[in-house]
Amino acid sequence: MGSESKVMLSIRDLHARVEEKEILKGFNLDVRPGEVHAIMGPNGSGKSTLASVLAGREDYEVTSGTVLFEGKELLELEPEDRAREGIFLAFQYPVEIPGVSITNFLKTAISEQREYRGLPPMEPKEFLQMMKEKKAVVEIDTNLTNRAVNEGFSGGEKKRNEIFQMAMLNPKLSILDETDSGLDIDALRVVANGVTRLKRPDNACIVITHYQRLLDYIVPDFVHVMFDGRIVKSGTRELALELEEKGYDWIRKEHATA
Amino acid sequence: METKISSNALTERFINEAEALRDAALEGNPLLNELRTKALESFRKQGVPGKKAEEYRYIDFSRYLHDDVRIEASKPELCPSIETHPFIDASAPLLVMVNGYFEPSLSRNCEGITALSLADAIAQHSADVFSHLGLAAELGQDPFVDLNTSCFRDGLFLKLSKGLKAERPIQIVQLSAALSPLLIQPRILILAEQGCDADVVYLTTAGLNSELTFSNILIEAHLEAQAQLRLSSIQQDAGMSSVCNTVAHVAKGANLQHVNVSLEGKLIRNNLQTVLTESGSEANLYGYYHPTEKSLFDNHTLVDHRQPHCQSNELYKGVVDGKATAVFKGKIYVRKNAQKTNAFQSNKNILLSAEATVNTKPQLEIYADDVKCSHGSSTGLLDSDQLFYLRARGISLPKAKALLLHAYAGEILSHVRSDFHREALQAYLAQRFES
Numbered sequence: 001m002g003s004e005s006k007v008m009l010s011i012r013d014l015h016a017r018v019e020e021k022e023i024l025k026g027f028n029l030d031v032r033p034g035e036v037h038a039i040m041g042p043n044g045s046g047k048s049t050l051a052s053v054l055a056g057r058e059d060y061e062v063t064s065g066t067v068l069f070e071g072k073e074l075l076e077l078e079p080e081d082r083a084r085e086g087i088f089l090a091f092q093y094p095v096e097i098p099g100v101s102i103t104n105f106l107k108t109a110i111s112e113q114r115e116y117r118g119l120p121p122m123e124p125k126e127f128l129q130m131m132k133e134k135k136a137v138v139e140i141d142t143n144l145t146n147r148a149v150n151e152g153f154s155g156g157e158k159k160r161n162e163i164f165q166m167a168m169l170n171p172k173l174s175i176l177d178e179t180d181s182g183l184d185i186d187a188l189r190v191v192a193n194g195v196t197r198l199k200r201p202d203n204a205c206i207v208i209t210h211y212q213r214l215l216d217y218i219v220p221d222f223v224h225v226m227f228d229g230r231i232v233k234s235g236t237r238e239l240a241l242e243l244e245e246k247g248y249d250w251i252r253k254e255h256a257t258a
Numbered sequence: 259m260e261t262k263i264s265s266n267a268l269t270e271r272f273i274n275e276a277e278a279l280r281d282a283a284l285e286g287n288p289l290l291n292e293l294r295t296k297a298l299e300s301f302r303k304q305g306v307p308g309k310k311a312e313e314y315r316y317i318d319f320s321r322y323l324h325d326d327v328r329i330e331a332s333k334p335e336l337c338p339s340i341e342t343h344p345f346i347d348a349s350a351p352l353l354v355m356v357n358g359y360f361e362p363s364l365s366r367n368c369e370g371i372t373a374l375s376l377a378d379a380i381a382q383h384s385a386d387v388f389s390h391l392g393l394a395a396e397l398g399q400d401p402f403v404d405l406n407t408s409c410f411r412d413g414l415f416l417k418l419s420k421g422l423k424a425e426r427p428i429q430i431v432q433l434s435a436a437l438s439p440l441l442i443q444p445r446i447l448i449l450a451e452q453g454c455d456a457d458v459v460y461l462t463t464a465g466l467n468s469e470l471t472f473s474n475i476l477i478e479a480h481l482e483a484q485a486q487l488r489l490s491s492i493q494q495d496a497g498m499s500s501v502c503n504t505v506a507h508v509a510k511g512a513n514l515q516h517v518n519v520s521l522e523g524k525l526i527r528n529n530l531q532t533v534l535t536e537s538g539s540e541a542n543l544y545g546y547y548h549p550t551e552k553s554l555f556d557n558h559t560l561v562d563h564r565q566p567h568c569q570s571n572e573l574y575k576g577v578v579d580g581k582a583t584a585v586f587k588g589k590i591y592v593r594k595n596a597q598k599t600n601a602f603q604s605n606k607n608i609l610l611s612a613e614a615t616v617n618t619k620p621q622l623e624i625y626a627d628d629v630k631c632s633h634g635s636s637t638g639l640l641d642s643d644q645l646f647y648l649r650a651r652g653i654s655l656p657k658a659k660a661l662l663l664h665a666y667a668g669e670i671l672s673h674v675r676s677d678f679h680r681e682a683l684q685a686y687l688a689q690r691f692e693s
Contacts, residue, residue: 055650056649056650057646058642058646078649078655079646079649079650080649080650080652080653080654080655080658082650083649083650083651083652084652088650089650091647091650094647095641095643095644095647097644097647097648097662097665098665098669099664099665099666099668099669100661100662100664100665104661105648105651105661106651108653108657108661109648109651109652109653110652112652112653112654112657113652116652148665149647165651169651169652
């Protein structure tokens with residue numbers, strides 16, 4: 001990954017556990033602006049744990065290692081400050097929040113993020129205009145945003161709503177945690193197109209997925225294979241195709257003794 | 259150490275004072291005298307609830323009744339001011355009571371509304387009053403009902419005439435004013451005549467030295483056939499200690515909606531009794547309570563299904579903070595001939611502090627066999643997954659909590675139909691949630 005541009009996210013020898021079980025066992029990764037990294041791997045390899053640790057979920061305990069995000073010690077920040085610094089996690093299982101409308105939720109999130117960055121509050125007109133534009137990106141129904149966050153949403157609507165929030169919050173680094181799981185092919189296309197349209201030279205994306213099919217739409221610059229809490233193989237898009245063809249067994253066999 | 263007066267000694271004192279008050283008024287209305295005498299006998303049997311009184315097991319009255327408390331016996335000379343209050347809509351009808359006495363001079367916008375002091379109503383609307391006074395609030399059930407009936411001095415009579423469609427909420431404001439410890443006994447009689455449709459907002463708020471008063475409030479509401487009455491009670495007086503009995507009789511096709519919002523007070527005990535007296539009647543009861551510090555908010559509700567084809571639906575939600583205690587006891591009583599009853603009840607609580615306490619007890623007594631009844635209760639913390647989701651979008655922890663609490667309370671507040679009062683309550687809670 002010999003790029004000249006500055007590293008945005010640098011993960012070094014990250015170890016994390018939940019309760020007594022160690023899940024991340026020396027994870028390393030560098031992400032530069034403009035890059036899309038796919039992290040693949042069999043169930044239980046630690047992919048979602050990585051996403052949760054980066055977003056700051058308290059159920060996980062980091063036992064060693066460092067994570068630098070634009071030079072800042074990410075692990076020392078509260079979850080809200082990580083988001084305000086520009087990290088976005090698209091949840092694998094978005095929670096339902098009855099009584100909080102999507103509009104009110106996003107208005108609050110944007111105003112808190114802007115305040116943190118020293119920006120003036122967004123004009124209501126500007127906010128509504130942005131809502132309209134970003135809804136188009138993920139082909140989201142207007143009525144959906146008047147409803148409570150994820151309440152009664154179908155699986156596809158929940159995932160679209162995640163990408164819609166991503167569009168509204170305009171993060172520097174997006175982490176998509178199995179955004180493709182539970183999606184039919186049409187929803188997958190909409191979600192993937194949304195992500196692709198949001199791609200810019202100055203932002204980056206980590207796509208966590210079990211299947212290669214999402215990568216037909218979101219074309220990664222790098223593909224990493226995770227196994228037993230760390231990356232065991234890195235390559236380009238061809239690696240994903242190889243995994244699709246051969247499955248994960250050969251990775252397991254290669255590393256079972258490790 | 260401060261000595262505390264016993265419930266027996268208080269009972270003795272109240273009986274003596276109530277007797278004196280009754281005797282002083284003996285030249286008055288004979289029907290009233292008879293009612294008072296019966297009430298006093300009944301109170302004598304029950305007395306101020308002591309430590310063993312099951313219905314009041316969580317309340318130690320010696321903490322809330324001052325040693326030298328006296329039953330209020332004359333109209334207060336001091337009048338607290340309520341010129342501006344966030345929960346009072348200046349453009350809507352306003353009826354003010356001070357220490358239970360109706361104050362026409364503080365009331366306004368009352369054109370077209372039959373509202374007068376209970377003392378005047380006894381003289382002028384004797385038939386209306388005596389065909390309802392004490393009918394819903396039966397004697398011998400609760401000592402505070404008995405005590406109020408035995409010696410209330412005044413009160414408010416509100417008549418919502420047949421077919422009346424009240425466009426603005428009718429506000430009743432209850433204030434107290436005391437220079438020494440007083441037991442005040444506000445009494446309200448609401449007669450919702452056939453087919454009327456009205457919103458009534460009852461606000462109990464801080465007057466003068468409210469920490470010196472103990473309020474024994476009694477509200478009787480009679481809903482005649484097809485009457486639609488939405489009664490919202492807002493309790494917001496940090497110094498307040500009170501027992502509030504509300505008894506409603508709901509006749510054929512009538513619909514009572516009661517929203518009880520307990521915000522501030524030392525002791526708030528509500529006994530809400532709804533009697534579905536004829537078939538096709540309906541009651542929807544909502545409650546939000548938010549005690550903090552060392553407050554005790556205790557809600558007892560009883561829905562009495564007496565006739566077939568009636569519906570009741572009840573949702574009470576609490577947020578309990580500090581060292582506060584919340585009690586919810588909800589009883590649904592379905593009598594033998596009340597077939598085809600639908601009765602639902604739910605109580606939910608969120609604890610915001612490790613020292614907060616909730617006691618919740620649903621109680622179903624069903625004697626009919628063709629009914630749909632359910633109840634449920636839950637007590638817990640704010641949902642950590644929801645909090646994390648909000649924080650992961652850049653929303654601070656306090657703000658995330660406030661958003662969730664606002665949504666939680668909103669489920670109750672949304673039933674306050676008056677836009678002004680609902681928005682005022684939301685603004686008040688938003689401020690409390692964020693502090």
